Amino acid sequence: MRSGDGGVPVKIILAGSSHWHAGMHLDAARSCDAEIIGVWDESPDKAQAFASAHGLKAISTFDGVLKGGADLVVLMGHPSAVPARARQLIEADMPLMLEKPATSQTARLAELADLARRQNLFISVPLPNxxxxxxxxxxxxxxxxxxxxxxxxxxxxxxxxxxxxxxxxxxxxxxxxxxxxxxxxxxxxxxxxxxxxxxxxxxxxxxxxxxxxxxxxxxxxxxxxxxxxxxxxxxxxxxxxxxxxxxxxxxxxxxxxxxxxxxxxxxxxxxxxxxxxxxxxxxxxxxxxxxxxxxxxxxxxxxxxxxxxxxxxxxxxxxxxxxxxxxxxxxx
Missing domain, CATH: 3.30.360.10 (Dihydrodipicolinate Reductase; domain 2)
Incomplete structure (x- = not known):
């Protein structure tokens, strides 16, 4: 899978590597010939372990995700933390794939959807069936x-x-x-x-x-x-x-x-x-x-x-x- 600028591979950051679907998203990205430019997690040790296991670069802070230059961020994690992280990415105009469960509260999810609509931002949700x-x-x-x-x-x-x-x-x-x-x-x-x-x-x-x-x-x-x-x-x-x-x-x-x-x-x-x-x-x-x-x-x-x-x-x-x-x- 290539971006539209001269055949350059799409750049993806996996944010939330301790999620049980992180390995599936890594496999999916690689199957599309995308470039995984970084891995982040709320636990730096878990991000480093995932990165080391798969030959990737660990990102130490979420600010590094925001400024990492990705074409797409796959956001995963604990529902207590994901909404705030998603809001930061939306406000930074970062295209997202938002893994579930993003939150247990539908109203908070609706707020994110409204913000994304106002920003005209691309957000996909992986419901692969x-x-x-x-x-x-x-x-x-x-x-x-x-x-x-x-x-x-x-x-x-x-x-x-x-x-x-x-x-x-x-x-x-x-x-x-x-x-x-x-x-x-x-x-x-x-x-x-x-x-x-x-x-x-x-x-x-x-x-x-x-x-x-x-x-x-x-x-x-x-x-x-x-x-x-x-x-x-x-x-x-x-x-x-x-x-x-x-x-x-x-x-x-x-x-x-x-x-x-x-x-x-x-x-x-x-x-x-x-x-x-x-x-x-x-x-x-x-x-x-x-x-x-x-x-x-x-x-x-x-x-x-x-x-x-x-x-x-x-x-x-x-x-x-x-x-x-x-x-x-x-x-x-």
């Missing part, structure tokens, strides 16, 4: 006028138990006062964002079941939302910490059904069946971990062309707001 094979195949069907009206869709993302975050050094993820919720806020936001992106008109929250089915964590380990759009399409979003493994991955399925097509993405496999020709074909799968590459490529493409990001801060606010409503409906 929007770049999976189901969305690509559905877009192709729509372009060929073969999709038909959407009937229903199910987005399931169930990972291992809550203690895996402690093992990753980010135990705060399951602290409700910090993360603002559990499996729904952390994992379910991918499905909620997917539903919002596909819905015709406003999404209505029909039911919200949120609870602790297995674990005694202070946050929910399972959630199931049922939603309907103005055209009558039904959406279900399922998220959980109930998969029986601490290893990466879990129970993942994105399923979309239209009047002419059924599309299913299970991470390691995907398919598309179409009624008009009676054909069912395997789609090229995309592992969930490497979808960050697709998200980064799209972000850099849009940034280079001066276009709005595919997934914006406003999309993030909309998903957070719907999740707020789901918690309220479930009495949590």
């Amino acid at each position: 929007r770049f999976g094979p189901v969305f690509t195949a559905l877009s192709d069907l729509k372009s060929a006028d073969r999709a038909g009206p959407l009937a229903h869709a199910h987005f399931r993302l169930v990972n291992g138990p809550p203690e895996r975050y402690a093992a990753d050094g980010v135990a705060w993820v399951v602290d409700p006062d910090v993360g603002g919720g559990g499996a729904l806020r952390n994992l379910g936001i991918h499905g909620v964002d997917a539903a919002l992106s596909m819905a015709q008109g406003k999404l209505r929250l029909i039911s919200s079941s949120i609870g602790n089915r297995i674990h005694t964590s202070p946050v929910e380990d399972h959630a199931l939302l049922v939603l309907e759009d103005e055209a009558g399409a039904l959406f279900t979003v399922e998220a959980g910490y109930t998969y029986a493994s601490l290893k990466p991955g879990g129970d993942f399925e994105w399923r979309v059904v239209t009047s002419n097509a059924t599309l299913i993405d299970r991470g390691d496999s995907a398919l598309c069946a179409t009624l008009d020709d009676g054909v069912s074909v395997a789609l090229a799968p995309e592992p969930t971990a490497t979808r960050y590459r697709l998200c980064m490529r799209d972000t850099l493409d849009k940034l280079a062309r001066g276009e709005a990001p595919t997934i914006s801060l406003n999309d993030y606010v909309a998903a957070m707001s719907l999740i707020d409503d789901a918690y309220g409906k479930a009495g949590r």
Whole structure:
């Protein structure tokens, strides 16, 4: 991936290297031939350790991020610190990729979105399942006028138990006062964002079941939302910490059904069946971990062309707001 000035590689700073997705963003940036010009973290020791492990330069202060000359800053970190850091970058007119959870408070996120709008600043949000094979195949069907009206869709993302975050050094993820919720806020936001992106008109929250089915964590380990759009399409979003493994991955399925097509993405496999020709074909799968590459490529493409990001801060606010409503409906 090259910038528009003579083929120079895009310069990226990774800010918040202790975030558990930092390695994925590094891999994504390198897959796009971007140049990582620095790594920063609230803990200088962690920034130095990450930099040393990957042959990168550590940045000792956040002022170094602001003045580092990056084309894009990937901002990650603790929700108590990220909003203030994001505000500094926005006020400095620094294009951003803002990793979640940026804050547990939707109102603070909305304030950042309003500031970015006034600054006319590019901010993308990495919700990479929007770049999976189901969305690509559905877009192709729509372009060929073969999709038909959407009937229903199910987005399931169930990972291992809550203690895996402690093992990753980010135990705060399951602290409700910090993360603002559990499996729904952390994992379910991918499905909620997917539903919002596909819905015709406003999404209505029909039911919200949120609870602790297995674990005694202070946050929910399972959630199931049922939603309907103005055209009558039904959406279900399922998220959980109930998969029986601490290893990466879990129970993942994105399923979309239209009047002419059924599309299913299970991470390691995907398919598309179409009624008009009676054909069912395997789609090229995309592992969930490497979808960050697709998200980064799209972000850099849009940034280079001066276009709005595919997934914006406003999309993030909309998903957070719907999740707020789901918690309220479930009495949590």
